[in-house]
Amino acid sequence: MPDLTKTEETEPVKAPVAEGAPVPPADPAVGKPRSLWSDAWSDLRRSPMFIISSAMILLLLVIAAFPGWFTSLSPRDSDMALYLQKPQFGAFFSPEWLGYDGQGYSVYTRLIHGARNSILIGVSVTVLVTFVGGLLGMLAGYFGGWVDTVISRITDVFLGLPFLLGAMVILVSFETRAVYVIVLALAVLGWTLVARVMRGSVITVKQADYVMAAKALGASTTRILFRHVLPNAVTPVIVVATIALGGYISAEATLSFLGIGLAPPAVSWGVDINTAKDLLRNAPHVLLWPGLMLSFTILAFIMFGEAVRNALDPKLR
Amino acid sequence: MTTTQKTADLPAAKSADSAGTPLLQVKDLHVEFHTRDGVVKAINGVNYSVDSGETLAVLGESGSGKSVTAQAIMGILDMPPGRIPSGEILYRGQDMLTMSGEERRKIRGRKIAMIFQDALSSLNPVLSVGYQLGEMFRVHQGLSKKDAKAKAIELMDRVRIPAAKERVNDYPHQFSGGMRQRIMIAMALALEPDLIIADEPTTALDVTVQAQVMDLLAELQREYNMGLILITHDLGVVADVADKIAVMYAGRIVETAPVHELYKRPAHPYTKGLLDSIPRLDHKGSELYAIKGLPPNMARVPAGCAFNPRCDRAQDICRTEVPALHPVTEQDGTTLVGRGSACHFWKETIHG
Numbered sequence: 320m321p322d323l324t325k326t327e328e329t330e331p332v333k334a335p336v337a338e339g340a341p342v343p344p345a346d347p348a349v350g351k352p353r354s355l356w357s358d359a360w361s362d363l364r365r366s367p368m369f370i371i372s373s374a375m376i377l378l379l380l381v382i383a384a385f386p387g388w389f390t391s392l393s394p395r396d397s398d399m400a401l402y403l404q405k406p407q408f409g410a411f412f413s414p415e416w417l418g419y420d421g422q423g424y425s426v427y428t429r430l431i432h433g434a435r436n437s438i439l440i441g442v443s444v445t446v447l448v449t450f451v452g453g454l455l456g457m458l459a460g461y462f463g464g465w466v467d468t469v470i471s472r473i474t475d476v477f478l479g480l481p482f483l484l485g486a487m488v489i490l491v492s493f494e495t496r497a498v499y500v501i502v503l504a505l506a507v508l509g510w511t512l513v514a515r516v517m518r519g520s521v522i523t524v525k526q527a528d529y530v531m532a533a534k535a536l537g538a539s540t541t542r543i544l545f546r547h548v549l550p551n552a553v554t555p556v557i558v559v560a561t562i563a564l565g566g567y568i569s570a571e572a573t574l575s576f577l578g579i580g581l582a583p584p585a586v587s588w589g590v591d592i593n594t595a596k597d598l599l600r601n602a603p604h605v606l607l608w609p610g611l612m613l614s615f616t617i618l619a620f621i622m623f624g625e626a627v628r629n630a631l632d633p634k635l636r
Numbered sequence: 637m638t639t640t641q642k643t644a645d646l647p648a649a650k651s652a653d654s655a656g657t658p659l660l661q662v663k664d665l666h667v668e669f670h671t672r673d674g675v676v677k678a679i680n681g682v683n684y685s686v687d688s689g690e691t692l693a694v695l696g697e698s699g700s701g702k703s704v705t706a707q708a709i710m711g712i713l714d715m716p717p718g719r720i721p722s723g724e725i726l727y728r729g730q731d732m733l734t735m736s737g738e739e740r741r742k743i744r745g746r747k748i749a750m751i752f753q754d755a756l757s758s759l760n761p762v763l764s765v766g767y768q769l770g771e772m773f774r775v776h777q778g779l780s781k782k783d784a785k786a787k788a789i790e791l792m793d794r795v796r797i798p799a800a801k802e803r804v805n806d807y808p809h810q811f812s813g814g815m816r817q818r819i820m821i822a823m824a825l826a827l828e829p830d831l832i833i834a835d836e837p838t839t840a841l842d843v844t845v846q847a848q849v850m851d852l853l854a855e856l857q858r859e860y861n862m863g864l865i866l867i868t869h870d871l872g873v874v875a876d877v878a879d880k881i882a883v884m885y886a887g888r889i890v891e892t893a894p895v896h897e898l899y900k901r902p903a904h905p906y907t908k909g910l911l912d913s914i915p916r917l918d919h920k921g922s923e924l925y926a927i928k929g930l931p932p933n934m935a936r937v938p939a940g941c942a943f944n945p946r947c948d949r950a951q952d953i954c955r956t957e958v959p960a961l962h963p964v965t966e967q968d969g970t971t972l973v974g975r976g977s978a979c980h981f982w983k984e985t986i987h988g
Contacts (some may be wrong), residue, residue, distance in 0.1 A: 537776065
């Protein structure tokens, strides 16, 4: 093939210039290497939804960690003389600001102290669910075959349990209503969602050429799973988990409201809503504030999740 | 690689390192895929061998089984649909098909490495290039992060990526196609393997870059004295680089020959058809030849010679009998070393 090879031989003379040239000037805008995460971060920094929601979440986290910074009272400091006293909106951040409830507790103080349980439960459930669901989903998706069949059928069984019924059965079978019991109940019923998302995502990623390339270059299965599959498959899981976090907080409130979640000596927004429901006609404010606080918290986490999703996967917008 | 050239004639094999056994030898390999539409026999008895420093080009259309053979050698076939009912893949005389998974894994990357067609999708998008190159050294040689990165830069220099030091932390999508293929090559070379399998390494690249990448590959092969299996459907790419060629059709090797002999005097109608269908400057204006018909569906391979429905020479015997790989001789009967043709009418094809 003399004519064929000849054209190829003449080309390389100028080709190295073409290849080499773009390197030094590169893109002046892109000085640093750009990974998926650094791209996502630069998107996030410019997203108002992200800034607002993360400010809200930050505030909530500070309240949950250091309630003493916001109120001097304890949530169980009761003064029956102040029974159902109306809010005094002029008195910002003082105990009487949002009024008093049926036990003579300061509503504002209870709001501040209730944040800890709600956030703790929301975050712990999310972490637990992400680990358990993520691991099982990854194994099912990567290995397929009987591993997938077993895990997927178990997932289906748990997915089939009605949430409230399932939570009731689990909670009733425990003697205590401690935070960890609620976390456990919610996680047992919640991991399936993450497992499904992870499984689907891993199935897509495992067919990628770079997984085969890693295999061909002698990487072990664990290495392929955690270095090559996981980082590429984890994005939708992060999105689902952040959005679900708000849902877990409201689930805790739901269970506490129904009387099967945290019980009264414990302080939480759900417990407050539960006790306030009987006083709705006399003192609507007692119900209003924990309800609002709950809504804002959930809103903040869902907005945060949406912002993260938009940054990580712009196609979904 | 014809029957005369197998392990029988040891003195002829020149591999110095291990007593005459070829570096890699594929013996009567069969691969089939069990699908819903029945069993697809993708490979039906492939034989070939490669020595250190030697380049074997495996040529064939899409679906002829050339990549599947490579995947079988690497052990990266998806094994539930795929199955290897019979055959041997000998690396330095040891059958890799009977090895444990762990033993095979130790050969992959260290002894036999592979370069893939599409370098962008073969590099992990979330890890930097330097990390992925360094990974080879960290995993296989236990180097520290810093040493591995230094080695990665060295490798990038070696495959002539400009400004390697500045670009080591870049991600795959920030490199051009040719540069990515160089990175793939660097990864395959990292542990200085004995054998590299390059599966259409230049198909995804434009023509000018193709030549550079092939030159680089050939040069590195000489330098390290590696064996190279070059899988391609591009006859132009092969001409300069390969020592010998195996032409595959429908899961069989239909012709083997030293590279220049094949171009000069093809002994199989399929090879002849391939060579005639290359556009040539001196045939400007005339119609371009094409082999009529399509490659067969591997679930329904025609009886007899798989090429018979497309072949000008086909006779009745071609529709009933599968031709064996005949040793090809001169008209006076002197053997042509390394030549074979799986055609009932190879004599007519080469001499007629």
